[in-house]
């Protein structure tokens with residue numbers, strides 16, 4: 001069991017901001033080329049050594065970006081992380097450069113899960129979101145490659161007013177892809193994200209209610225990011241189910257490491273994880289941590 005007073009549940013390292021896509025909402029404000037100020041491989045390895053001092057159980061480790069595949073040393077970093085005992089995930093961008101041999105090399109290096117973004121059920125919606133024609137097909141191709149080498153898949157979808165109507169067809173597509181987890185992000189107006197693209201509070205609530213209902217029917221997990229309301233909805237309308245299968249847990253602190261080694265904290269909420277007790281402990285740990 002995690003002791004949240006000792007370590008975060010998940011550590012996310014933005015290994016680069018380089019990315020060939022140009023998404024309308026990109027919080028990382030991704031750029032075409034790698035920044036020479038990124039952490040080097042040696043600095044990255046020192047960072048992983050440091051994170052490993054959290055001890056057992058180690059946090060989940062996510063290599064994100066930008067497009068982490070833009071770093072030629074990402075395979076070595078994955079291998080190093082896996083050898084250190086981390087459960088390593090990676091989030092490649094949906095581009096033509098994500099070839100099969102790269103996904104196989106990641107698997108061979110010890111990657112435990114691949115997470116890709118899908119923001120619409122059709123090429124028209126997804127490609128408009130990612131602002132590169134072909135991204136939808138490349139994303140589905142990455143999922144094929146992952147399945148072919150038995151690498152569990154996670155789909156990340158970001159909800160904005162542009163794809164609000166996509167939730168249902170997208171959920172069907174996600175189910176067809178045989179994913180382990182569907183992770184729903186709600187637009188945060190930072191970076192290239194704009195306030196006017198956020199959904200309204202009522203729409204937010206409707207989406208969360210639909211997700212809750214969906215989570216009771218589908219074989220994969222559903223996770224929401226940055227949504228405290230998820231807990232409130234579960235608590236307010238479904239609290240009698242806390243003792244059943246769909247229990248909600250606030251993993252109180254995720255540690256997000258920016259591309260230059262800067263740290264951000266945010267909340268992460270996970271379904272299908274036992275217990276109300278964890279929720280309370282999580283909140284207490286978070287208050288303890290944040291109280292000066």
Ligand SMILES: C[S@@+](CC[C@H](N)C(=O)[O-])C[C@H]1O[C@@H](n2cnc3c(N)ncnc32)[C@H](O)[C@@H]1O
Pocket residue numbers: 019025026027028064065066067091092093094116117156157158185186187188189190191192193
């Ligand atoms: C930063 S991306 C990194 C991985 C990869 N470049 C991608 O987009 O899939 C991780 C997830 O965050 C989402 N995201 C990016 N900017 C966001 C924002 N402003 N608000 C909410 N989610 C955002 C992306 O859509 C993606 O699903």
Ligand code: SF4
Pocket residue numbers: 019020021022023025026027028029030065066067093094130
């Ligand atoms: S794929 Fe990810 S990193 Fe690249 S522009 Fe889109 S959100 Fe940003």
